[in-house]
Amino acid sequence: MRIAVALFAIVLAFVPLEAAAETIKEIKVERLGSPGAPPPKTSPETIIYIARIDVGDDWNEGMVGDIKTRLNTSGLFKGEANVFSEAMGDGGVRVYLQVDDKHSWIIAPAFYNQPTNVGGGVGYGENNLFGKNQKLLLYGQVATGDTFLIGAWVVPAINDTRLYSQLDLYLRSSRNIEYASPTKYLDDPVAVRQSRIHYFNIGGKLGIELYRGLKLDTRLRAAKVSYLDLELLPGATLANSGIDCGMIDCTNPANIPAPSVDGNDVSSETSLTIDRRASYYGVQEGYRYSASFETSVEGLGSDFRYYLAGVSLFRATKVLDRHNFIVKGQVQYGSRLPFHQELRTGGTSMRGWLNDQFRGNFRAGGNIEYHFPFLGIRLPGVGPMAIRGLLFGDAAYTTFTKTSDNLEARGYLPGAQARGLAPMKTSVGIGTRFFLRDIVLPLLGLDFGYGLESGDYQVYLAIGLTD
Numbered sequence: 001m002r003i004a005v006a007l008f009a010i011v012l013a014f015v016p017l018e019a020a021a022e023t024i025k026e027i028k029v030e031r032l033g034s035p036g037a038p039p040p041k042t043s044p045e046t047i048i049y050i051a052r053i054d055v056g057d058d059w060n061e062g063m064v065g066d067i068k069t070r071l072n073t074s075g076l077f078k079g080e081a082n083v084f085s086e087a088m089g090d091g092g093v094r095v096y097l098q099v100d101d102k103h104s105w106i107i108a109p110a111f112y113n114q115p116t117n118v119g120g121g122v123g124y125g126e127n128n129l130f131g132k133n134q135k136l137l138l139y140g141q142v143a144t145g146d147t148f149l150i151g152a153w154v155v156p157a158i159n160d161t162r163l164y165s166q167l168d169l170y171l172r173s174s175r176n177i178e179y180a181s182p183t184k185y186l187d188d189p190v191a192v193r194q195s196r197i198h199y200f201n202i203g204g205k206l207g208i209e210l211y212r213g214l215k216l217d218t219r220l221r222a223a224k225v226s227y228l229d230l231e232l233l234p235g236a237t238l239a240n241s242g243i244d245c246g247m248i249d250c251t252n253p254a255n256i257p258a259p260s261v262d263g264n265d266v267s268s269e270t271s272l273t274i275d276r277r278a279s280y281y282g283v284q285e286g287y288r289y290s291a292s293f294e295t296s297v298e299g300l301g302s303d304f305r306y307y308l309a310g311v312s313l314f315r316a317t318k319v320l321d322r323h324n325f326i327v328k329g330q331v332q333y334g335s336r337l338p339f340h341q342e343l344r345t346g347g348t349s350m351r352g353w354l355n356d357q358f359r360g361n362f363r364a365g366g367n368i369e370y371h372f373p374f375l376g377i378r379l380p381g382v383g384p385m386a387i388r389g390l391l392f393g394d395a396a397y398t399t400f401t402k403t404s405d406n407l408e409a410r411g412y413l414p415g416a417q418a419r420g421l422a423p424m425k426t427s428v429g430i431g432t433r434f435f436l437r438d439i440v441l442p443l444l445g446l447d448f449g450y451g452l453e454s455g456d457y458q459v460y461l462a463i464g465l466t467d
Contacts, residue, residue, distance in 0.1 A: 022059045025092030032082055032100040040101045042076055043131040047097055049160040050074050050133070059085060059093050071099055073278035076128055078102045104128035110141065112462040114347060115354045116177060119143020133157065145355065148172035166205040173198050178259060179357050180240035181415040182422040188454035189357060190235030192413055195259055199340055200224045213276045223265045225340055230256040242414045257411040260339035263303030269294035277316065283324055284316035304409060308334035308341065322373045329366035336406040337361045343398060345425065350394040351449025352427025352458055358398040360423070365396030374432065386435045392428065394449070399423035426452045
């Protein structure tokens, strides 16, 4: 027995005892590299919230790396955040968070040239409203395709709690070009019908972050929808438009059926998202998975009856420190969708094809992109600018699965329910992005996309606020 006790004592002598946990007694927020300077624009409460620590929490030096990562990837600060602690003599520590604010707002013009849509506008973006990490965007543009005004106010943490909100406004007047339904795999559908939609929308969202990056929210929105300026295009035939221009006057808009009826659209959408993405000087890392369900609310005055469900994924992997490999994917299905809610493919959603060239109530698709540094320069008075290249591949299967139950609200073109591989379209291409390091907004984007099934290419140019 004595021998056993002696051996146990010897073992204990060589086992390191865990240090007593220290307690955070005070947190000080300071401007990085400027002793005695005024504090950063970002409020101390917001910086502490981003760091995810508080007075009374346990503290150990192993927490420093995680806190620095949260501050560095928040998008609010330039340079490397500095985090350290000092003993206070009573078993507690004082934690220092030292950061330096980025320039948080920008007013910039925008110009873009996309297939079927050329225009420009001006926008204002604020990334740190009131020093509370709130986002404000105001942007208006005039274009041959889409003329609109958009405004959004995003509060990521209401009073530094787990609750978040968003208010948004979207006023749009757009030219719609509908294309013949694809009839074969190697196909480039022609434009058949054109109209203009007036879409005036307002919405609000309220949500809660259940756990780090796991969010549940609901959004209520209301829109007024109307159609005008109907016409058949030169590619229209009896087979793809359903109209015999030899029997009626096709130049009279009254003889052309609208794609949908006018009305009010009120809907609610519930989303569950886990978002663990981080961006550091334009290089992204992490993942985002989301599931959503939207349904019309007839009880609040909606003239349309439909639902739309979907799941999506985003995965970004950092390669060779400054390279990015990004994978995106989504599957969506809707029932009795009105024209303005239909799932669309083409344009920037699938480069190499015309804007919204394919429509449906079902869509499954994905994108892969490889981003790499191309050139870095320093602009006098502006700072470092990074030019990054990308290689991409896009694919989507978009079709109508059922149209017979929605004929009172939707004027489909003939053959809308395509079968087989006909709705499957793919593209490949190259592009480039210009970033200002201290703003981290792509100020120029240029993509060349080649549609594999059409054998044609499209060019997409955006200058200014390109995100």
